[in-house]
Amino acid sequence: MSNSTDTDSVTDESPELDPATFDLDAWIGGATATVRSVTLYQRPDLIAEVDRLKEELRIAESIAAEDRSMGDPSPEGIRGQMTDIARQWESSRLTVKIEGRSDEAREKIAKRLKKQGVTDEATVALHQLADAIIEPKGLTPEKLRKLQDVSEPQVKLLLVSYAYACGQPPRVDIPFSNDSSGGRKRDR
DSSP, rough: OOOOOTOOOOOOOOOOOOOOOOOHHHHHHHHOOOOEEEEEOOOOOHHHHHHHHHHHHHHHHHHHHGGTTTSOHHHHHHHHHHHHHHHHHHHEEEEEEEEEHHHHHHHHHHHHHHTTTTOOOOHHHHHHHHHHHEESSOOHHHHHHHHHHHHHHHHHHHHHHHHHHHHHHHOOOOOOTTTTTTTOOOOO
């Protein structure tokens, strides 16, 4: 077993900081909030069609071509239908970008809503989330509520990403495949 890790070939490209010339004010002035990205889908109803077609494909593939009757769907035809549904699924996607907010900014929204008589935690959370959505423009708390009424799991996904953007230290994990770079996978 090798003592090497997947990071053995990674070189630190960070510039050496010279304390005499490093401009901390410029560095802090260029800092940004964490922004997370979430993909939502307008057509989760298509999942039922995919489930149905997967079962049809399983059955069609279990029948030998010579035993298939004229009315039986072919595996190729079913795969074509699945491709059409995949296109519909992908064309229904929407990428939402959520910018992290400080505890103070979130509390300010909660206090403003409390003064207006809004104390329901779920409603406050939707207002805070709407404030943090930077793309696409126009995702108001009311529109988020409407989306929640038809696809609550997707709004929950937005809320989780919002919580990460607000509270999780920034980190970028970029998946690289050793196979595509000519390397081989290592046992861990």
